Amino acid sequence: AQTVTQSQPEMSVQEAETxxxxxxxxTSESNYYLxxxxxxxxxxxxxxxxxxxxxxxxxxxxxxxxxxxxxAKSFSLKISDSQLGDTAMYFCAFMNSGAQKLVFGQGTxxxxxx
Amino acid sequence: NAGVTQTPKFQVLKTGQSMTLQCAxxxxxxxxxxxxxxxxxxxxxIHYSVGAGITDQGEVPNGYNVSRSTxxxxxxxxxxxxxxxxxxxxxxxxxxxxxxxxxxxxxxRLTVV
Numbered sequence: 001a002q003t004v005t006q007s008q009p010e011m012s013v014q015e016a017e018t019x020x021x022x023x024x025x026x027t028s029e030s031n032y033y034l035x036x037x038x039x040x041x042x043x044x045x046x047x048x049x050x051x052x053x054x055x056x057x058x059x060x061x062x063x064x065x066x067x068x069x070x071x072a073k074s075f076s077l078k079i080s081d082s083q084l085g086d087t088a089m090y091f092c093a094f095m096n097s098g099a100q101k102l103v104f105g106q107g108t109x110x111x112x113x114x
Numbered sequence: 115n116a117g118v119t120q121t122p123k124f125q126v127l128k129t130g131q132s133m134t135l136q137c138a139x140x141x142x143x144x145x146x147x148x149x150x151x152x153x154x155x156x157x158x159x160i161h162y163s164v165g166a167g168i169t170d171q172g173e174v175p176n177g178y179n180v181s182r183s184t185x186x187x188x189x190x191x192x193x194x195x196x197x198x199x200x201x202x203x204x205x206x207x208x209x210x211x212x213x214x215x216x217x218x219x220x221x222x223r224l225t226v227v
Contacts, residue, residue, distance in 0.1 A: 009154070035215045045204060045218035091156055095215070100145050100164075100208060101172065102216060104156035 002027045004094050006105035013082055014113050020067075021077045021108050023092030030054075031097040034068065034075045039089040039107075048090070051075065053097075079110075087112045116140050120205050120219035127195040127226045135190040135222050137205030143217070144210040146188040150174065150201040151221075157204060163188055164210065195226045 003026045013019045025034070036048040051059045051068050058066050063083075067076045079086055092105040121136045139146065144165045149157040159172030163182040177199060179191040188207075192199060202223050206216035 004156075006156075033215075037215075043202065043221045043223075045206075045221075047215045050215055093215070100210070101147070101159055101162060102149075102157070102206075104149075104158070106154055106156045 002029075002032075002094050002096065002103045004092055004103050004105035006092055006108050008108045009106070010109045010111070012111040012113060015082060015084060017082055018078065018080050019082055019110065021079075021090050021092075021110065023075045023077070023105055025073050025075065025092075025094050025103075025105075027073070027094065027096070029096050033095045033097065034066075035093040035095070035102070036064070036066070036075075036077045037091045037093060037104075038086075039091065040085075040087070045091075049077065082112045084112050084114060086110065118205055118207055118217050118219035120203075120222050122222060123220065125222060125224050127192070127224065129195060129197060129226060131195050133192050133195065135192075135203055135205075135224070137188045137190065137219060138186050139188075139205075139207040139217070140186065141207065141209075141217065142185060143207035144185070145208040145216075146182065147172070147206045147216065148178070148180065148188070148190045149204045149206065150199075151204060152201050160190065160203075192224075195224075197226045200224060200226045 034051045038046045118139045147162040148160040161180040163169045205219040208216045
């Protein structure tokens, strides 16, 4: 069974700083997808960024980028120029190709301070 | 286009009561799932469905039932509520074969006393 681990329960940075959230996963599959979801205080789950395992190029979405290390089974999220609106819980998630069942990590609570 | 709609948003139940959490999507998604979110544990899969008439168990199915009579609806039934079922419940949906992740509802916060 796949597992996803987020080793940082909480993080706090100042506005405009860059922050990196860590995620590792365990799988024997070769074809899969990785996601970062954001959950603000409103509770809504919002997809931030997605990475396909067969693509070597790291995904980017504006201020959000990932460092995908397939051999190390690592998938970290970098937030550049952090903003107060980035304050939220962030979940790393794994999905096996074909199974379409998401497996989530425990989450990292990120606080951006003014 | 409403996306994924969950009702109710909040609910308090007494131990032993039963209830149904409603989930509806208007995106014609084949896949639908129910997750529960507990502090420090992320989201865990309860039940899922790959299409009308087809359901299967996830990681934590005990105490919950589901059915999928239409593509749009995927209700979650608590048969006899227990305090251990106090949680936030999310319904999510996706197209089959589209690995873009799921679209989530806004969640139901359930408290069992």
